Amino acid sequence: MALVPIDVLLKKADAEGYAVGAFNCNNMEIVQAIAAAAEAEKAPVIMQASQGAIKYAGLEYITAMVRVAAENVSVPVALHIDHGTSFEQVMRCIRSGFSSVMFDGSKLPLEENIAMTKKVVDVARAVGVSVEAELGKIGGTEDDITVSDKEAMFTDPKEAERFVKETEVDALAVAIGTAHGVYKGEPKLDFERLKAIKDLVKIPIVLHGSSGVPDEAIREAISLGVCKVNIDTNIREAFVNKTREVIANNPKEIDPRKILGPAREAAIEIIREKIRLFGSSAKA
Ligand code: G3H
Numbered sequence: 001m002a003l004v005p006i007d008v009l010l011k012k013a014d015a016e017g018y019a020v021g022a023f024n025c026n027n028m029e030i031v032q033a034i035a036a037a038a039e040a041e042k043a044p045v046i047m048q049a050s051q052g053a054i055k056y057a058g059l060e061y062i063t064a065m066v067r068v069a070a071e072n073v074s075v076p077v078a079l080h081i082d083h084g085t086s087f088e089q090v091m092r093c094i095r096s097g098f099s100s101v102m103f104d105g106s107k108l109p110l111e112e113n114i115a116m117t118k119k120v121v122d123v124a125r126a127v128g129v130s131v132e133a134e135l136g137k138i139g140g141t142e143d144d145i146t147v148s149d150k151e152a153m154f155t156d157p158k159e160a161e162r163f164v165k166e167t168e169v170d171a172l173a174v175a176i177g178t179a180h181g182v183y184k185g186e187p188k189l190d191f192e193r194l195k196a197i198k199d200l201v202k203i204p205i206v207l208h209g210s211s212g213v214p215d216e217a218i219r220e221a222i223s224l225g226v227c228k229v230n231i232d233t234n235i236r237e238a239f240v241n242k243t244r245e246v247i248a249n250n251p252k253e254i255d256p257r258k259i260l261g262p263a264r265e266a267a268i269e270i271i272r273e274k275i276r277l278f279g280s281s282a283k284a
């Protein structure tokens with residue numbers, strides 16, 4: 001299938017009470033793993049590339065790999081930039097063929113975040129591309145973006161209402177206690193805040209930093225309006241741990257396919273588990 005914008009996927013998820021998995025892709029094997037898992041589960045899926053992934057693999061490679069992956073499955077696939085912090089970078093992604101973008105202005109003062117996000121929405125909307133934005137500051141590290149515990153800031157529901165009204169974004173990433181990367185302790189999500197946000201903004205809510213969040217908390221968040229759940233760290237762990245295991249068991253192996261092939265299988269397994277947890281199996 002051709003790439004689809006995320007608003008189509010998320011509106012259906014919002015109406016039917018499940019979430020679409022948004023999985024970060026950094027290389028060919030992970031793109032293939034996401035496609036294979038989504039196809040096996042008959043689930044809609046979002047493949048997202050961070051600025052770091054684009055720097056590593058190259059914008060043309062990422063776009064081409066995901067386009068080919070989408071064309072080879074029967075389920076809808078969106079290609080999304082994750083945490084785009086520069087207007088120019090987001091525009092390059094749109095021009096390259098991304099069906100959806102995230103503009104992350106969460107480090108900017110509110111007025112500037114609104115103004116920049118609106119600027120992205122105006123261009124994106126004109127060409128049929130969806131926009132996700134972020135309000136509040138999600139802690140932790142993802143690639144080249146770090147938000148310290150001190151800087152992290154929960155989303156204010158009233159501000160969220162104003163932000164969505166003025167920017168007209170398609171989806172909103174909120175800070176309610178999750179963080180990027182590996183958690184030190186068990187994350188505690190602020191469900192009251194999530195409920196208050198969802199009561200005021202009627203658009204799909206996005207949960208970032210979802211690796212390591214207990215399954216029960218993910219289910220609860222989805223029941224309160226989260227329609228897009230982002231997973232990166234859990235895929236990295238599955239992929240790299242399997243790579244380590246294969247090399248440890250076969251120290252003389254020099255064929256990358258015999259190392260990365262099993263890693264791809266491990267990634268498929270964890271992605272399928274997440275899709276089932278999010279309730280998006282058989283929703284394609
Ligand atoms: O934007 C990507 C996600 O928020 C990934 O977070 O690495 O904690 O799964 P994670």
Ligand code: ZN
Pocket residue numbers: 083142180208209230
């Ligand atoms: Zn994120």
